[in-house]
Amino acid sequence: MSEIFKNIGEIKYEGASSKNPLAFKFYDAEKTVLGKKMKEHLPFAMAWWHNLGAAGTDMFGRDTADKSFGKEKGTMEHAYAKVDAGFEFMKKLGIEYFCFHDVDLVPEAEDIKETNRRLDEISDYILVKMKETGIKCLWGTANMFSNPRFMNGAGSTNSAEVFCFAAAQIKKALDITVKLGGKGYVFWGGREGYETLLNTDMKLELDNIARLMKMAVTYGRSIGFTGDFYIEPKPKEPMKHQYDFDAATAIGFLRQYGLDKDFKMNIEANHATLAGHTFRHELRTSAINGMLGSIDANQGDLLLGWDTDEFPWDVYETTMCMYEVIKAGGLTGGFNFDAKTRRPSNTYEDMFEAFILGMDAFALGLINAAKIIEDGRIDEFVKNKYASFNEGIGKKITKGEASLEELSSYAESLGKTEIPCSGKQERLQSIVNSILFN
Ligand code: XLS
Ligand code: CA
Numbered sequence: 075m076s077e078i079f080k081n082i083g084e085i086k087y088e089g090a091s092s093k094n095p096l097a098f099k100f101y102d103a104e105k106t107v108l109g110k111k112m113k114e115h116l117p118f119a120m121a122w123w124h125n126l127g128a129a130g131t132d133m134f135g136r137d138t139a140d141k142s143f144g145k146e147k148g149t150m151e152h153a154y155a156k157v158d159a160g161f162e163f164m165k166k167l168g169i170e171y172f173c174f175h176d177v178d179l180v181p182e183a184e185d186i187k188e189t190n191r192r193l194d195e196i197s198d199y200i201l202v203k204m205k206e207t208g209i210k211c212l213w214g215t216a217n218m219f220s221n222p223r224f225m226n227g228a229g230s231t232n233s234a235e236v237f238c239f240a241a242a243q244i245k246k247a248l249d250i251t252v253k254l255g256g257k258g259y260v261f262w263g264g265r266e267g268y269e270t271l272l273n274t275d276m277k278l279e280l281d282n283i284a285r286l287m288k289m290a291v292t293y294g295r296s297i298g299f300t301g302d303f304y305i306e307p308k309p310k311e312p313m314k315h316q317y318d319f320d321a322a323t324a325i326g327f328l329r330q331y332g333l334d335k336d337f338k339m340n341i342e343a344n345h346a347t348l349a350g351h352t353f354r355h356e357l358r359t360s361a362i363n364g365m366l367g368s369i370d371a372n373q374g375d376l377l378l379g380w381d382t383d384e385f386p387w388d389v390y391e392t393t394m395c396m397y398e399v400i401k402a403g404g405l406t407g408g409f410n411f412d413a414k415t416r417r418p419s420n421t422y423e424d425m426f427e428a429f430i431l432g433m434d435a436f437a438l439g440l441i442n443a444a445k446i447i448e449d450g451r452i453d454e455f456v457k458n459k460y461a462s463f464n465e466g467i468g469k470k471i472t473k474g475e476a477s478l479e480e481l482s483s484y485a486e487s488l489g490k491t492e493i494p495c496s497g498k499q500e501r502l503q504s505i506v507n508s509i510l511f512n
């Protein structure tokens with residue numbers, strides 16, 4: 075097998091002052107932060123579909139990048155070339171995980187039996203490359219949104235036959251995920267939603283999505299899958315309304331249908347902002363519910379308002395993300411760069427520089443978050459802000475020992491109360507800046 079990314083060697087850490095575009099400035103895999111190596115805090119993953127598939131196409135124009143890797147697209151030769159390219163790419167960057175959809179790995183055939191045969195074949199080859207390199211699978215998933223049969227959804231389709239095809243794809247994607255030792259299995263409900271309620275039976279659709287997920291759990295466990303299932307929330311796009319709107323909605327759904335023990339969240343930054351939340355809000359919501367599993371590490375463009383899947387570079391965002399992740403005790407999953415280079419960034423070199431940008435942005439986020447935690451002023455402020463719940467009537471409330479009548483009498487005994495202490499937002503923001511830029 076010949077080298078694909080010629081003239082690009084192993085990407086090394088050279089420090090912040092380096093002017094080498096093909097070097098890490100902040101990501102130093104072996105460096106210890108808060109008692110753990112950077113690479114342990116940041117298990118990065120490559121998204122097969124974006125890095126090896128997306129070639130710059132948008133609604134108005136064809137490919138700008140060549141992702142043929144020297145073979146004809148849509149053939150198994152091309153599928154093999156993608157494996158070679160992917161492993162060479164990850165190896166050179168020190169990326170230890172990858173994520174995939176079934177149809178990222180092989181071209182989909184007319185007959186599902188043939189698609190499945192191709193998946194068996196390519197996964198044998200991927201296994202060989204995994205053994206050779208030590209690179210692992212973070213999660214797998216089934217693409218249940220591209221094929222026209224899924225136009226009305228997969229679990230939420232109106233067609234029982236299409237529902238069976240969704241089940242078949244999930245079964246096979248789980249087989250391959252288990253074969254490759256994947257840590258997780260993702261459900262992103264791309265077309266699980268609706269355009270208009272005029273043609274939609276919402277209750278049946280939600281019940282059916284849950285039925286499909288239950289079958290997936292039962293089957294997955296029966297073939298030895300011990301990892302987490304994930305829901306990846308997203309409020310819209312491609313559908314106008316998607317059922318897994320945000321983390322709170324998805325968690326409520328999982329609890330309603332008794333799926334919460336097997337599932338966690340895969341939080342994508344770009345989806346958080348599409349839902350009108352911050353990335354951080356979605357991470358915190360997941361974490362306080364014990365469901366922060368994995369992260370799709372990208373960012374959107376707030377001026378555009380669609381799912382741009384950009385490589386993360388906003389260091390405030392990565393800092394706050396890492397603060398949440400550290401406070402939550404880390405991820406059971408990892409940081410998957412579900413991100414693509416911009417349409418005009420169409421060279422192999424751009425692919426590497428994009429990952430360097432993202433990995434450095436997260437390394438900076440980690441370093442900064444550690445500083446904020448070690449500084450302690452932010453945590454101390456939050457603790458003190460709620461101090462009234464640590465004693466007296468506040469303690470009774472949090473212990474669940476107070477009644478409404480008792481609290482009412484207590485309020486009457488006070489007659490009037492002072493307004494609570496200042497929220498000090500500006501001071502806290504200033505503290506963050508002084509820690510980040512000192
Ligand atoms: C699309 C999603 C998708 C999932 C995996 O918006 O981000 O790529 O991560 O199906
Ligand atoms: Ca994603």
Ligand code: CA
Pocket residue numbers: 342344345381383412
């Ligand atoms: Ca996305």
